[in-house]
């Protein structure tokens with residue numbers, strides 16, 4: 309599903325690599341936490357999977373495709389198999405909940421009929437039924453993140469990347485979001501989540517990949533936030549980087565197969581992870597120097613109910629809206645930007661269109677008045 313072979317990423321002007329000779333494989337259906345101190349390379353790892361950045365050395369395969377061979381123009385098509393969720397939600401402030409989710413589908417040319425059935429279905433899945441007409445600023449932080457998740461999964465991506473999705477949320481709301489992500493994963497979507505939240509990682513007990521100074525210092529199944537430095541997930545380095553992925557995913561991807569969020573093959577990450585095989589070359593234990601996590605294991609334990617079905621959790625989340633409102637004091641989102649009628653956050657890039665910023669169109673591709681339609685269904 310995702311494979312890094314000897315991947316090094318050094319940003320221009322930096323002497324030390326952000327990622328240093330990484331080799332790792334993530335299988336279909338896994339739920340993987342990326343942990344490590346600030347600056348250890350988690351976001352860089354996710355950006356490489358998205359092909360937002362290119363490796364300086366090594367090769368990356370995602371869904372059977374060698375990312376090095378995908379042309380810039382084809383990147384938006386490739387990204388349609390991936391959903392992304394960020395810490396700061398990144399909703400369109402002047403569009404309703406419905407429109408925020410529908411927007412992605414419109415840009416990629418889905419039919420009106422498809423949109424009319426997919427959007428309500430997805431909003432129901434994330435527990436936002438009945439809130440279609442709300443504007444983002446009329447929602448709690450947890451609800452805004454649910455909209456962002458709905459937008460990320462509405463096109464039924466095979467992979468969901470989440471970069472600190474609970475970073476701006478209080479513990480109870482975070483628990484609701486994790487319940488939702490767990491449910492999406494149970495539907496077959498591979499999830500990779502970067503987080504500093506020890507309590508969440510300890511509760512979920514999924515595969516944990518720990519980075520330190522750009523290197524993997526731990527890759528452990530059924531693990532917690534802090535652990536012994538081990539590598540118990542099998543990874544065989546590819547001798548010839550040109551060798552394709554050793555599984556049938558290339559064919560599936562080539563055929564345009566997509567996982568169905570609600571119905572795809574079930575099975576937990578644990579069952580799909582490779583057999584335990586601690587390598588002789590396991591690196592020395594690393595000291596975790598991440599900032600003190602906001603959601604400690606104790607807080608998470610007290611934040612029950614945790615892994616109940618989202619239908620039940622919604623009430624809890626709604627009841628926690630006030631807590632969320634208090635927590636938004638720590639959110640770095642400017643409330644002014646969330647007001648309808650204001651200009652959207654143009655600061656991301658004044659040169660890119662909205663679709664380009666969301667990765668749905670190739671930067672510099674055809675604009676609104678072009679007749680050359682670049683967007684369209686992927687399969």
Ligand SMILES: Nc1ncnc2c1ncn2[C@@H]1O[C@H](COP(=O)(O)OP(=O)(O)OP(=O)(O)O)[C@@H](O)[C@H]1O
Nearest residue numbers: 319320322326344345346347348349350351352353
């Ligand atoms: N665009 C960039 N240009 C130069 N250096 C960068 C860039 N992006 C990241 N870095 C550097 O690469 C290293 C890894 O950064 P990265 O954002 O991947 O870490 P992280 O683990 O996600 O950190 P955090 O937990 O704080 O988000 C850091 O030293 C960072 O300063």
